[in-house]
Amino acid sequence: MKSVAVIGASLAGLSAARALRAQGFDGELTIVGGEVRRPYDRPPLSKEFLAGAIGEDALALEADDDDLNARWLLGVQATGLDATAGAVQLDSGTTVAADGIVVATGARARSWPASEGLAGVHVLRTVDDAIALRDELRSGARLVVIGAGFIGGEVASTAAKLGLDVTVVEAALAPLAGPLGVQLGATVARLHTEHGTRLLCGAPVAGLIGSDRVTGVDLADGRRLAADVVVVGIGAIPNIEWLRDSPLELANGVVCDEGGATSIPNVVAVGDCAAWHEPSVGWPHRVEHWTGALERPAVAVATLLAGGRHNGRPVKPPYFWSDQYNRRIQFAGIADPGDEITFEVGGPRDTSFLAVYRRGGEPVAVLGVDQPKLFTRWRRQLTVVPVPA
Amino acid sequence: MLEICPLAALPRGEARRVEADPPIAVFHTDDGEVFAIDDTCTHQDASLADGWLEGCEIECPLHASRFNLRTGEVDEPPAKLPVRTHEVVIVDGVINVVLDDAPPNLPPGVATRAAGEAAQ
Numbered sequence A: 001m002k003s004v005a006v007i008g009a010s011l012a013g014l015s016a017a018r019a020l021r022a023q024g025f026d027g028e029l030t031i032v033g034g035e036v037r038r039p040y041d042r043p044p045l046s047k048e049f050l051a052g053a054i055g056e057d058a059l060a061l062e063a064d065d066d067d068l069n070a071r072w073l074l075g076v077q078a079t080g081l082d083a084t085a086g087a088v089q090l091d092s093g094t095t096v097a098a099d100g101i102v103v104a105t106g107a108r109a110r111s112w113p114a115s116e117g118l119a120g121v122h123v124l125r126t127v128d129d130a131i132a133l134r135d136e137l138r139s140g141a142r143l144v145v146i147g148a149g150f151i152g153g154e155v156a157s158t159a160a161k162l163g164l165d166v167t168v169v170e171a172a173l174a175p176l177a178g179p180l181g182v183q184l185g186a187t188v189a190r191l192h193t194e195h196g197t198r199l200l201c202g203a204p205v206a207g208l209i210g211s212d213r214v215t216g217v218d219l220a221d222g223r224r225l226a227a228d229v230v231v232v233g234i235g236a237i238p239n240i241e242w243l244r245d246s247p248l249e250l251a252n253g254v255v256c257d258e259g260g261a262t263s264i265p266n267v268v269a270v271g272d273c274a275a276w277h278e279p280s281v282g283w284p285h286r287v288e289h290w291t292g293a294l295e296r297p298a299v300a301v302a303t304l305l306a307g308g309r310h311n312g313r314p315v316k317p318p319y320f321w322s323d324q325y326n327r328r329i330q331f332a333g334i335a336d337p338g339d340e341i342t343f344e345v346g347g348p349r350d351t352s353f354l355a356v357y358r359r360g361g362e363p364v365a366v367l368g369v370d371q372p373k374l375f376t377r378w379r380r381q382l383t384v385v386p387v388p389a
Numbered sequence B: 001m002l003e004i005c006p007l008a009a010l011p012r013g014e015a016r017r018v019e020a021d022p023p024i025a026v027f028h029t030d031d032g033e034v035f036a037i038d039d040t041c042t043h044q045d046a047s048l049a050d051g052w053l054e055g056c057e058i059e060c061p062l063h064a065s066r067f068n069l070r071t072g073e074v075d076e077p078p079a080k081l082p083v084r085t086h087e088v089v090i091v092d093g094v095i096n097v098v099l100d101d102a103p104p105n106l107p108p109g110v111a112t113r114a115a116g117e118a119a120q
Helices: A010-024 A125-135 A150-161 A184-194 A290-305 A371-377 B113-120
Strands: A003-006 A028-033 A070-072 A076-082 A088-089 A095-097 A101-103 A107-108 A140-146 A165-169 A198-200 A205-207 A214-218 A224-226 A231-232 A236-238 A251-256 A268-269 A274-277 A283-284 A321-326 A326-333 A340-345 A353-359 A362-370 B002-006 B014-018 B022-029 B034-039 B052-054 B057-058 B066-068 B074-075 B085-091 B093-099
Touching: A010 A028, A010 A101, A010 A290, A088 A101, A101 A290, A125 A362, A140 A214, A150 A165, A150 A231, A184 A198, A184 A321, A198 A205, A198 B052, A224 B002, A224 B093, A236 B113, A251 A268, A268 A290, A274 A290, A290 A321, A340 A371, A340 B022, A353 A371, A362 A371, B002 B014
Parallel strands: A003 A028, A003 A101, A028 A070, A101 A268, A140 A165, A140 A231, A165 A198, A251 A274
Antiparallel strands: A076 A088, A088 A095, A107 A236, A205 A214, A214 A224, A274 A283, A321 A326, A326 A362, A340 A353, A353 A362, B002 B093, B014 B022, B022 B034, B034 B085, B052 B057, B057 B066, B066 B074, B085 B093
């Protein structure tokens, strides 16, 4: 393989480029990024950066001595992939030719339908999003956050600390009910309410009110919440439309095996746009966590350099953390509603606890709140229980 | 020199956080070596004493940056800056640490207490 193009210049793309060099690839390396900025870290955008505690410099992912010997094309979007010719078309009108391609185009924030042009309504994905939101988080303002997931929970926590009047509305029965389950999601619910944030669960939103600027949020049950600022945190959409005419198999993300291989041998996919086969789920599963974007590219690059064959080594279970209200939430594994949950330290009403999810007696997931040491030990003991074929 | 604890009180494979300014972490490796470094990860605020000790490396419990305990160098990102190391001296079976006087590489948004007070 003489040349590789990495399409995407955020954490997954940068990690892939680093892995290529670390694994001995000494050919031509091109990195294409849709944003104008050099690779930056997104997790602080809802926390320290949003609070104004750190600046843009602190977000840089590259070290001073990072020398990838790569050609960077930033501020250009990929528009098409011709895998047989080994060519990626760009919206600048040019084409990047490469023997191997790493797809790392990430995801974009899902916006509220028809909310474009309504001032005061925000999503949070990029530095520019964070700057625009930060400018509106003034003490005393009424903030309604739609969605109690990672973004929603962290924005609510940051805004509460800044002195805003915060309400979080969530369609599911608990915050983070997807990854944690409803039972332990309820422990996160208490974090919100104990810190003065109103939390309305089981409360789908019917629509936004306002003509030029948002003034409120209507709930499906008829309630109306007044709002000066609205943050929409209802998930992300994988950036895969540019691959639609390529032979790559697409579902909710680029479909990959357990090593990042796509349906084409010289193309791998990593990060938020990729849905790797997940043995414990039984189908391709898109993991949007930061850690996956950091660690999995090394696996995918090994697959790419081996001609599209995964070496069979299992990847680590998905892991995420979230800092809310000065508490550190850490979770690893994939939980299922049927899992048995036991508390190894503390209990659901304690401010700090560690809970383990077991399936058939095997630990498959772990949740820790302010238990980093014990959490790390349990995280390393997790087992992947494959679903029966 | 800062007296930490008797060597016998820190079993192999274990770590101890010591409240200095900034806090430091002392590790006793499985090979029987003792190392001291700044406890705070240079990437984001996390205690390295809570991390995963393997050989002569510590993995941050939050984002899995890896630091070489002997040199403080970053072995795995996301950390970009080395962690400051301190000299360890065992005196009559007691672990002592000679605090390095180089400036620490603390993560963005984290300052030493002394610097924090000076800024007030």
